[in-house]
Amino acid sequence: MTRVITRSTTEGPPRPHRRRRRITASTAALALAAAGLTAVLAPSAAADTVPVGSGSYTTDTVGATPRGCDAVTADPRAFVTDDAPSTPLPTNDWWSSLAFKVFDCAFSGPLHAHPASYQPSAGGLGISYTTTPSVTGTGVGISEYHYPYAQDLQAGVTGLAAPDVKVDDWTDWTVSPKWDDGARTLRATIGHGLPFAWFEATGGDARLTASGQATVWLDDGARLGLTVNGHDYLAFAPPGARWTASGSTYTAALGGDGFFSVAVLPDVDDAGRDSLVPAYTAAAYSPVTGTRADYDYDEAAGEVVTTYGFTTSPWPGTSGGDGTVAALYPHQGAHLRGASPAGPTYTSPRGDMPVLTGVEQFTTVTPFGPVLPEVPAVATSDGADRATLEAYLDQVADDPLDRRGPDTYWTGKALGRATRIVEIADQLGRTAQRDAALDAVRGVLDDWLTAESGETEGVFAYDDDWGTLIGYPASYGSDTELNDHHFHYGYYIAAAATLARFDPQWAADYGGMVDLLIRDANGYDRDETRFPYLRDFDIYAGHDWASGHGAFAAGNNQESSSEGMNFAGALVQWGEATGNTEVRDAGAYIYATQSAAIQRYWFDTDGTTYPEGFHNPVVGMVWGDGGSYSTWFSGEAEMIQGINMLPITGSHLYLGSDPAAVREAYAHLESVNGGPPTVWQDILWSQLALGDGDGALSRLTGSSYTPEEGETRAHTFHWVHNVAALGTVNTSVRADHPLAATFDGDGGRTHVAANVTSQDVTVTFSDGAVVEVPAGQTVATGAHSWSGGSAAGGPTDPTDPTDPTDPTDPTDPTCQGEPAPSVLHPAAGGVLAAQAPATGTLTVAPAGGATHDGTPHDPLVLEANGLTGAYDGGDTGFSLPVDAGTAVAHAVQARVSYDLTGDGSVDRTETYRYFATDPVGGTETYTTAAGLHSQSGALGDLCGGTVRLELWSALGTRPLEVTTGGSSTLTIPFG
Known part of the structure; x- marks a missing residue:
């Protein structure tokens, strides 16, 4: 399938035509040539297979592998020091371009840490704090906003002329780049939410160079206050040292101490700035040496408790205080427990960031859910609607997969399509169709999760150098740039979760391979030695990143936040179906955290994220330095908005968390589009149903449209009709079970709970409702009463003499014949x-x-x-x-x-x-x-x-x- 743009930079959305270039081929070629990129395709060889239960993977190179600058292609750790952790190198992070060098083969792209951004060069670390956004494009439609890197200061060592920068250390949300020119060294520690950059230096004096006219507002020896380009900075030399000025350059002798730090201050007036100096001084001499987030899914309360911890280590001979200064992203501040941010805030592409001072840790409590395997058939279980739905199901009975391509992404889309058919057929008692679709899913998964000697297609290969599992055929840079693994593999895991419910033996046989897909894309085990911890998920930023290297001027990026949530929801359902609470809880953590982030950064539901002049209520892409109403693959409004909705599943009820925002976004789409959508109508109507059920139903009824490649008319009909009947999602009501949801409709409230295990469960909701759910079933009670689904683990043995429904039981007078x-x-x-x-x-x-x-x-x-x-x-x-x-x-x-x-x-x-x-x-x-x-x-x-x-x-x-x-x-x- 030909695509107009080679998506070597981010995820691969599902549209095979009408592509619009975001970069030109010639520009891309020049960039690659300048970066010294070489394409490496390994020769075909007999595969060395590693058995994992009934499945297996290969350790041989069977296709293209990650590539970057020549040194990186030859050795992924070429720009990692010997002192760095020996664990697999993280990718898909805000700082990945420091090690995964692609366009700049010596240093990196801008590192958007927030509130500050950084840019390494031969002389040291550039520091930027941009508070005025650049908004481009028309008032509505395709436009974008950025807070681009614009250097205020460079921090370094006098005479430093390093040939490159390497990664010396990393923790959950910090990184430590290091420069070495043979005579001088510089090591920095920077991170998300940290207004400080802490430095260790040898071979020279600390040096600060302002990029413009600098105004000194504090000069008391070791402390230097500067205003550059309208932004306030505090620099700290060792106690007893003094900063001296020479034009726009400031130096301080480090003596034998070899440390200094620089902090950007929040947006305050002069009096407010002066009041912050004591707290920042305490943090200046106690650099952050470690960060760690620990989470707990509190099933009983229906929430995720996350503790963000900072380890600080005072420099020798200083009176550094306990804790540090941390700025919180809005999704953290909204769910903060037991702490009160200081009054000042920082400007960021995600909105204002409040400040905590003297902090050693802080805790957030984020609501989890709602997640279901599928919405219940409260409106389509009988009558004319059932007849229509069954006719649509008949249309896809012969081929529930409808595969559009052989690669991991399009295979995943096909699996997603088929599992929706499984769920609906099971609800309606169409067991033959359900089982046929399950067989189709099983066949695809068996093929991909088993490696044959010499196989180069439909196989997963482990690359020990990069610490990754790559599926071949790959697509959209999932091999050469390690893009999108969470997008692609999420479909496989979701399909495996559905299959596990009906075939637990299959889950036992192939569960080890499914677990490897999870560990590669977002490994939940800190003791794992084969893959980095949470590869695609940015722990502090609260969402995934799609690009493996993130080496763009705007930082890393992600379009399809909804495919990231597909991965998270898949973990919840796989963990629940297989009894693996560690996986389930990791899914709940990612799901709850990312849902909170998506509402603010992709949908701006509280109206505090996007800057003035950006007139779109949603973005198609989030960048490190901003966001854009666009995609990598299309300029059509339907796809710009739809890419953050698909696939529509029971893991995507969060899309209706704010019904008013749903309606506003749909109205905006029609305005930009100049009328109703002409492509991806099913995806758009499915989200609209979560905010305006009647409106979605009226648009669907009698319409003629082409289903999106991962959808069917059967599923869209099922979804829209049943969501319209149920009403809007009530996210304020929580449940003590991971698979539950509450809806408020015209007829009142409906509680829904699903049980994918082989044991009956009782689900209690925070509003007092109690729902009894038999094994394998979904139950709705309240305004709508319905139950359906088959027992987990396959049907009950029909010849079991203890089964009162056994039709061959001679004591049953109703079944003679x-x-x-x-x-x-x-x-x-x-x-x-x-x-x-x-x-x-x-x-x-x-x-x-x-x-x-x-x-x-x-x-x-x-x-x-x-x-x-x-x-x-x-x-x-x-x-x-x-x-x-x-x-x-x-x-x-x-x-x-x-x-x-x-x-x-x-x-x-x-x-x-x-x-x-x-x-x-x-x-x-x-x-x-x-x-x-x-x-x-x-x-x-x-x-x-x-x-x-x-x-x-x-x-x-x-x-x-x-x-x-x-x-x-x-x-x-x-x-």
């Missing part, structure tokens, strides 16, 4: 016989020159009545010898119907594609291999039921003959 044979035979007199009759023929009437594809016309009807038997989970099969003689253009078609209880009401119908006969005398065999034309209803146990076979001519003017006897069979799935 002949035991159903597994094979029936067409026979004379309209009979399906248990014993094969003598060889003969049955005549099928001609089609009369018309086409009767899918609709019986004067059919030959054959029945078996009064049958009792347990459904064994299998499929219908038939093998029918037919002959049209020498007639041309004839075809036979079959329909099999099941009336499970013999009450005259058909419960399951399967219509098969017609079989075109040849004009040569002699029989040909018509079988179920022809494939389903359509299907409806669901199979279950036979209780005095009827099985019917209808045969008719779909084409032709002459009769057809069906041969009877032992070779003519109808196989039915009953024991």
Whole structure:
């Protein structure tokens, strides 16, 4: 599939046409050449496979591997010092371009730490604090805002001329770059939320160089206060030292101490600035040497408690105080517990950042949820809506995957599509379709999670140098730049979670490989030695980053926040289905934290993030230094907004956290678009349903549209109709269970809880509601009452003598009849016989020159009545010898119907594609291999039921003959 832009920079959204370039090919080529990039494709070789349960991966190089500047391509740790941690190198971070050098092969791109930004160069570390945004584009539509790097100061060592900068250390949200020119060294520590940069130096004096006119507002020896470009800074030399000025350069002798620090101050007036000096002085001499976030999913309270800790180490001979100064992102400040930020704030691309002084740790308590496997069928379980939904399900029965490409992303999209079909079919009792879709999902997962010797496609390969697991074929830089692993692998994990519920043995067999995908994209285990901890998730910023290297002037970036949430929700469901609470809790932590961040930074729901002059209520992309109403792949408003909605699943109810914001965003889309959406309507209507159910329903009803590549009409119909009935999500009501949601609609409140385990659960909501949920089911109570779903771990053994519903139980007076044979035979007199009759023929009437594809016309009807038997989970099969003689253009078609209880009401119908006969005398065999034309209803146990076979001519003017006897069979799935 051709894409207009090579997405070597960020995630890969699902649209194969109408791409619009964001950079030109020539510009990209020049950038790559200047960076010294070389493409490395390893030669094909026999794969060294490593077994993991029933699955496996390869350790051989089977395709393109990460590449950057020549030194990085040869050795990923080329720009990492020997003193750095020996654990796998983090990627996809705000500082990744320090080590993963791509465009600048000596230093890095700007490092947007917030509140300050930094830029290394040969002479030291540049420092920027931009408070005036650059807003480009028109008033509405494609536009963007940035707080670009604009250097105020450079901090270094006199005479420093380092050939490059290397990474000397990192912690959860800090990094320590190091310069060394052979005579002088400089080591800095910088981080998210830290207004300080702490330095250790040898071989010279501390040096500060202002980029513009500097005004000195404090000069008392070791402390120097400067205002540069309207921004206030405090610099600290060792006690007893003194800063001296020479033009725009300030130096201080470090003696044997070798340390100094520089802090940017918040947005305050002169009096406020002076009042901050004591607190900042205490922090200046106690550099942060470690950061760590520890989280706890409090299931009983339905919230995630996260403690952000700072380790500080006073420099020798100083009176550094306890704790440090930290600025909080808005998503942290909104959920802060037990602390009161100081009055001043910093300007940032994420909104104002309040300040904590003297802080050793702070704690946030963030609501978790709502998450469900799928919204319940409260409106589509009966009546006309069910009939319509079943017709849509029939349309996708033959191919629930609809794969659009062989790579990890498009395979993942196909898995996501099929698992929605599984969930809906299960709710409606269409077990045959559910199980067929599960088989399709199982087949794809088995293939990808098993490596064969020499295999180069549909395989995962572990790269020990980079500490990563790459799926091949890769796409959108998931191999060469380590982009988007959380996007791609989230679909696999979500599909595995659904499959695990119905096939726990599969989860036991392949769970180790699923766990490796989790550990690669966002490893939850700090003791892991194969992958970095939380690769894609920025612990302090509260959201994922998509680019592996993040080496752009605007920093790292991410479009599809919703695909990141797909990963988080998948962890919750996989952990819950398999009993792995460590994975479940990691998913809850990412989900709760990122949901809070998305509401503010992608959707600006409280109106405090985007700067004045940026007239869009949402962004398509978040950048390190800002945001943009755009995507890497399209300028269409539908895709700019839709990329942060898909895939629509039960893990995406957070999209309706603010119904008014949902309505505003949709209205904005129609305004920018000049009318209703013309692409991705299903995605947009599905989110609109969370804010305006009636509006979404009216747009969907009677519409003609092309489903987004990961969607189906069946799922969109199911979602919009049921969400419209339920109402809007009430996020203020929490549950003591990870899979629960509350909706407020016109008829009142509905509580929904899902149970993907094999044990019954009781779910209690914070408003006092209690819901009993049997194993494997989803239950809705309140304004809407509904329950559905199958028991986890597969169906109950139908021959279990303790099962009161056992249809073969002779004590059950309602299920008397002949035991159903597994094979029936067409026979004379309209009979399906248990014993094969003598060889003969049955005549099928001609089609009369018309086409009767899918609709019986004067059919030959054959029945078996009064049958009792347990459904064994299998499929219908038939093998029918037919002959049209020498007639041309004839075809036979079959329909099999099941009336499970013999009450005259058909419960399951399967219509098969017609079989075109040849004009040569002699029989040909018509079988179920022809494939389903359509299907409806669901199979279950036979209780005095009827099985019917209808045969008719779909084409032709002459009769057809069906041969009877032992070779003519109808196989039915009953024991």
